[in-house]
Amino acid sequence: MxxxxxxxxxxxxxxxxxxxxxxxxxxxxxxxxxxxxxxxxxxxxxxxxxxxxxxxxxxxxxxxxxxxxxxxxxxxxxxxxxxxxxxxxxxxxxxxxxxxxxxxxxxxxxxxxxxxxxxxxxxxxxxxxxxxxxxxxxxxxxxxxxxxxxxxxxxxxxxxxxxxxxxxxxxxxxxxxxxxxxxxxxxxxxxxxxxxxxxxxDLRSAEFSKYACNAMLAARISMINELANIAERMDADIGSACQVLKSDPRIGPRYLEPGAGYGGSCLPKDLRALIRMASDKGEPASMLHSIEQVNRRQVTLIYHAIEKYFWGCFQGRCVAVWGLAFKAGTDDIREAPSLTLIQALLEAGAQVRAYDPIAEPAVKTSLVHSELVLAGSAEQACVNADVLVVMTEWEEFMTPDFKWLASTLRSPAIFDTRDLYRGKDLNAMGLRHYRPGRIFATRPGGKPLLTGAPLLTAEVLKPPKSISRKPPISAY
Ligand SMILES: NC(=O)c1ccc[n+]([C@@H]2O[C@H](COP(=O)([O-])OP(=O)(O)OC[C@H]3O[C@@H](n4cnc5c(N)ncnc54)[C@H](O)[C@@H]3O)[C@@H](O)[C@H]2O)c1
The missing domain is CATH 3.40.50.720 (NAD(P)-binding Rossmann-like Domain)
Incomplete structure (x- = not known):
């Protein structure tokens, strides 16, 4: 044809x-x-x-x-x-x-x-x-x-x-x-x-089915993120709960990874569209509103975890970010959570050294800031950085040299939003590990230590004397 x-x-x-x-x-x-x-x-x-x-x-x-x-x-x-x-x-x-x-x-x-x-x-x-x-x-x-x-x-x-x-x-x-x-x-x-x-x-049902599908996918992502946040508060491990969820044939195994929230060119815009269309027809679409709300909050939780780790002050801090694309396998940065996070970090006064194997050219034109460095490699991004945040699940981030990271990062911690690493591996090298909704480590005394930011803040990093404890003024 x-x-x-x-x-x-x-x-x-x-x-x-x-x-x-x-x-x-x-x-x-x-x-x-x-x-x-x-x-x-x-x-x-x-x-x-x-x-x-x-x-x-x-x-x-x-x-x-x-x-x-x-x-x-x-x-x-x-x-x-x-x-x-x-x-x-x-x-x-x-x-x-x-x-x-x-x-x-x-x-x-x-x-x-x-x-x-x-x-x-x-x-x-x-x-x-x-x-x-x-x-x-x-x-x-x-x-x-x-x-x-x-x-x-x-x-x-x-x-x-x-x-x-x-x-x-x-x-x-x-x-x-x-x-x-x-x-x-x-x-x-x-x-x-x-x-x-x-x-x-029929025509209308076909058109609608696409929105329905994306709304359902977004719902799963927001649901697992919300469950992860609750688990973290209750000293429960979302990873263990996920194993149970995934084994239930009524629930199924996919789209159940807690993280920084959904992004990309489809889910956010299609959800917005469905909410607007529903509202035009007098439907409250309460769940769709909640899905969006949970998603918007998710990246801010990552931001706050880092903020707390630094005792509320980003001045003089440098954050390495691995991954800019909204997911691995694409250079698409449309509505990528990484960009929201970077923007917030920069506004709060941090320096950011970011790296993505594919998406850097797209970011070069869309996000320009004197304190943002686009590094040529994952390693270069970490040089002179205090902590590392992993935002995209690229293959090359799967098995980093933790020993090198522990000796290179100035305040060694990894904020692992894609749940790529095992807490034990990192801890053995002296790296702190934050994963949404995860118990990951053991304190020197033997008691489990939550990965959540409040504990990290209290135990790991004392604020440098020169740095104020006042929270920064930021978008959040
Ligand atoms: N990207 C996805 O993963 C995906 C998946 C399923 C559905 N969709 C939907 O498919 C549609 C296209 O998405 P996309 O991601 O391919 O968009 P895109 O922005 O990558 O591509 C659109 C292309 O259309 C071109 N264009 C715009 N106006 C034009 C015109 N008047 N004449 C000729 N070319 C024109 C643009 O230059 C661009 O190359 C959207 O409705 C999107 O929601 C996207």
């Missing part, structure tokens, strides 16, 4: 590359000249495992092409996917202006029958609104062509996007008629070898 994809970002490019790989003729369109020029010379503009190889191979084979010209890209396409960004707009409502502008441009351009498929995450009713726009377009001198609209929300996760697209857990198809549904089923046949993954429904 001849496919056009408008929007060549994380979703559009992966979709284009994987559909080219499955035997289609694909043109990826984007209004960003630099992005398209790069792609034409084989440069993928963001980090996504496996994607470079697929893009290169399919481009060489002539199955995958790139253009900035919408008319040229959609010429005679059987299916046109819309994979444009839908960021948070006014009052949390998704901003679908660029999507609608693209629809208006297509209305003028298209002169042949085709199926327009919305892959972007959009409010229920958007596909119907787009259909109405197409239906209202003036007839072309050569006659009116039939354009129908379907919904096919995307569920891939950054960091495993190619694998997710090749072997999806489910493919959601929202169509208004049998013919459109058939076209999409045929397209996705190679991705549903056992015939169990396609889920068909």
């Amino acid at each position: 001849k496919i056009a994809i408008v929007g060549s970002g994380y979703v559009g490019l992966v979709t284009g590359a994987c559909l080219a790989e499955s035997g289609n003729n694909v043109v990826c369109i984007d209004h960003n000249d630099e992005k398209i020029a790069g792609l034409r010379s084989g440069i993928v503009p963001f980090h996504e495992p496996l994607l470079d190889a697929v893009v290169l191979r399919e481009s060489r084979l002539g199955n995958l092409k790139f253009t900035t010209n919408l008319g040229e890209g959609v010429h005679l396409a059987d299916i046109i996917f819309l994979a444009l960004g839908t960021p948070t707009g006014i009052d949390g409502y998704p901003d679908i202006d660029s999507l609608l502008q693209c629809v208006d441009d297509l209305s003028i351009t298209l002169q042949h029958d085709c199926l327009v498929v919305v892959k972007s995450t959009v409010p229920p009713g958007t596909c119907e609104a787009i259909q109405t726009r197409f239906d209202a377009r003036p007839a072309h001198p050569s006659g009116r062509c039939a354009i129908t609209v379907a919904s096919n929300p995307e569920f891939l996760a950054e960091g495993s996007a190619v694998t997710d697209f090749r072997m999806p857990a489910r493919i959601v198809l929202g169509a208004s008629n049998e013919i459109d549904a058939r076209i999409l089923k045929d397209l996705y046949m190679p991705f549903d070898p056992d015939g169990t993954r396609l889920i068909e429904m």
Whole structure:
């Protein structure tokens, strides 16, 4: 089939590359000249495992092409996917202006029958609104062509996007008629070898299912974070409780890691959108509000743990941060908790030495501060730092040289928000270890010592005489 994809970002490019790989003729369109020029010379503009190889191979084979010209890209396409960004707009409502502008441009351009498929995450009713726009377009001198609209929300996760697209857990198809549904089923046949993954429904339900899914994922993350915070207060270990939770088939094993809260380009904005849409319909969405509230608090707890460790004063302190991307496997820093933390540390007067194996270029332009150093390596980030905070679960952070860290960090402690290390290993080297909701260590006297900040504050680090004990004025 001849496919056009408008929007060549994380979703559009992966979709284009994987559909080219499955035997289609694909043109990826984007209004960003630099992005398209790069792609034409084989440069993928963001980090996504496996994607470079697929893009290169399919481009060489002539199955995958790139253009900035919408008319040229959609010429005679059987299916046109819309994979444009839908960021948070006014009052949390998704901003679908660029999507609608693209629809208006297509209305003028298209002169042949085709199926327009919305892959972007959009409010229920958007596909119907787009259909109405197409239906209202003036007839072309050569006659009116039939354009129908379907919904096919995307569920891939950054960091495993190619694998997710090749072997999806489910493919959601929202169509208004049998013919459109058939076209999409045929397209996705190679991705549903056992015939169990396609889920068909009406347009609005397909659109809604994406928000429902992200709300559920966000709920699990906030729930485990809240449980971790309570466990910490009650001298219980969330790691042990997680083992029990994960073994329950009704609960399941995934998305149960306490940490600094969710971030990224989808969960925060889609939750905001759902809250706004619910409010418009008179639904209080109380749980969704709580999920957001717990999530906002989570990174501040990490901040406060560090603040307490330094007796409330960041002046003269340097914090090393490992990991800027909102999760491992991607260079996406959109709404990354690491950036919120760094911003707060800088505002409080700390110096920050940050390192990320992939995401540093993105941060270079978005976060500029005289006291922020982007280090060239994990080790360099720790030189002259007091403590280390691990924010992203990159492979290279999994087995650091604890002995070296203990001798290098000036006030040796690791704030391990991803639960990567064993408390015993760190303690053996003389490093303090903070993990949300974890008992980790034993006091010299043999009594268990909670990792929570208050105990660390009291026992570990006496404030230097020159430093005031007054809490800093900060965003928190
Ligand atoms: N990123 C994810 O993990 C993910 C997963 C599932 C769903 N989604 C949804 O998919 C949609 C796209 O997300 P993304 O992360 O790929 O966004 P993105 O910002 O990475 O990509 C969007 C692309 O569209 C281009 N663009 C914008 N307006 C354009 C126009 N008028 N013409 C041509 N190109 C245009 C931009 O230059 C950009 O390259 C969003 O609705 C998002 O919520 C994202």
